[in-house]
Amino acid sequence: MHARPAGELEGTARGDEAQALLRNCVHCGFCLPACPTYRVTGNELDSPRGRIYLIKQLVEGGPVSETTRHHLDRCLTCRACERACPSGVEYGRLIDLGRELVDERVPRSLPRRTLRAGLVELLSRPRVFAVILRAGQAVRGLLPARVQARIPTRTSHSPVVLEGRHARRIVLLEGCVQPALAPGINSAAARVLDRLGFAVERVRGEQCCGALAHHLGATDRALEQARANVDACCAALDAGAEAIVSSASACGLMVKDYVRLLAGDGVYAARSERVSRATRDLAEIMEPDDLRRVGCEAGSGPRVAWQSPCTLQHGQRVAGRVEALLEAAGCTLAPTSEGALCCGSAGTYSILQPVLSDELRKRKIAALTGSGPEAIATANIGCLEHLRT
Numbered sequence: 372m373h374a375r376p377a378g379e380l381e382g383t384a385r386g387d388e389a390q391a392l393l394r395n396c397v398h399c400g401f402c403l404p405a406c407p408t409y410r411v412t413g414n415e416l417d418s419p420r421g422r423i424y425l426i427k428q429l430v431e432g433g434p435v436s437e438t439t440r441h442h443l444d445r446c447l448t449c450r451a452c453e454r455a456c457p458s459g460v461e462y463g464r465l466i467d468l469g470r471e472l473v474d475e476r477v478p479r480s481l482p483r484r485t486l487r488a489g490l491v492e493l494l495s496r497p498r499v500f501a502v503i504l505r506a507g508q509a510v511r512g513l514l515p516a517r518v519q520a521r522i523p524t525r526t527s528h529s530p531v532v533l534e535g536r537h538a539r540r541i542v543l544l545e546g547c548v549q550p551a552l553a554p555g556i557n558s559a560a561a562r563v564l565d566r567l568g569f570a571v572e573r574v575r576g577e578q579c580c581g582a583l584a585h586h587l588g589a590t591d592r593a594l595e596q597a598r599a600n601v602d603a604c605c606a607a608l609d610a611g612a613e614a615i616v617s618s619a620s621a622c623g624l625m626v627k628d629y630v631r632l633l634a635g636d637g638v639y640a641a642r643s644e645r646v647s648r649a650t651r652d653l654a655e656i657m658e659p660d661d662l663r664r665v666g667c668e669a670g671s672g673p674r675v676a677w678q679s680p681c682t683l684q685h686g687q688r689v690a691g692r693v694e695a696l697l698e699a700a701g702c703t704l705a706p707t708s709e710g711a712l713c714c715g716s717a718g719t720y721s722i723l724q725p726v727l728s729d730e731l732r733k734r735k736i737a738a739l740t741g742s743g744p745e746a747i748a749t750a751n752i753g754c755l756e757h758l759r760t
């Protein structure tokens with residue numbers, strides 16, 4: 372697709388990048404059946420190809436309106452279209468660019484901007500989030516059913532970090548909302564890593580990975596958080612940690628993406644590359660044989676339906692590993708359908724686009740439960756909470 376950057380984009384690095392990204396799209400439409408929003412609405416403007424046309428219009432200084440933003444906002448950034456595209460279009464980068472441009476040309480209303488800024492503040496500050504969650508849990512019974520469904524019951528786990536018992540060291544990213552919503556995840560991850568022979572440490576000075584701010588258009592905030600995490604992770608790597616591990620696939624993807632986000636930063640380009648290269652999803656740290664070696668027995672566990680988060684399968688391109696680990700851990704995999712389809716969680720999407728999000732959740736639940744599994748497993752706290760409602 373040929374695009375000629377116009378206006379403020381003409382002759383700029385951003386304009387050149389947009390032109391190069393758009394050039395790869397040949398309008399073939401192979402991506403359409405992979406797109407969850409197109410599957411629900413059937414509207415070309417809710418498809419990757421339709422959105423790419425809207426972005427081309429933005430880049431060329433063409434007409435732009437609330438409708439343009441509406442269709443770009445409805446994108447889940449699940450990147451299923453990238454996997455389906457035979458031309459290698461980097462759609463994830465294009466949609467980020469499109470959203471930046473539309474926000475500049477059609478500013479959001481004050482209430483919408485306030486809501487988005489509030490979500491960044493609330494969800495990227497673990498202590499503030501934990502206090503508000505506890506307050507919500509305390510008055511849960513008095514709240515409307517829809518709100519109640521979004522507040523998980525309090526669990527009694529506390530994060531466990533085991534330091535210094537092994538020579539090999541790993542840094543476990545704790546995340547922002549996960550320690551309050553489901554503290555058992557990080558403590559379980561730490562125990563598993565300990566059994567496999569790793570000393571597990573916290574990142575001292577860890578901040579939100581920046582994914583929330585990035586996807587809500589708060590780019591400066593996201594970059595600030597990314598730089599702080601690069602500093603903290605480099606210090607851990609300097610001190611001998613061999614990898615940085617995330618037990619939430621959305622956070623892991625963001626940290627792996629620091630290298631691209633900070634590529635133009637003279638101070639942080641090389642440091643972010645080091646951090647991104649050292650970052651692994653939990654599933655990339657262990658092999659099925661490791662689990663068998665520590666005593667896991669095939670067929671000893673429940674029938675589990677596996678829901679692969681988009682950030683794991685489309686973003687990080689980690690496919691098949693968790694399934695093999697679940698089987699090695701004793702689970703039997705229950706057949707599912709539509710494995711590539713987003714569950715509708717997508718960060719704050721379930722709050723900002725509740726209708727589409729609910730529809731996608733219903734489809735995902737049907738696809739996961741058709742064969743009557745005893746449990747559903749996933750690898751991202753956002754998907755977990757969304758499906759749990």
Ligand code: SF4
Pocket residue numbers: 395396397398399400401402403419420423455456457458459460
């Ligand atoms: S599959 Fe790729 S090349 Fe074809 S329309 Fe979609 S994004 Fe463009």
Ligand code: SF4
Pocket residue numbers: 405406407408409417418419422445446447448449450451452453462
């Ligand atoms: S990222 Fe997901 S929702 Fe957005 S256009 Fe691609 S497939 Fe559709």
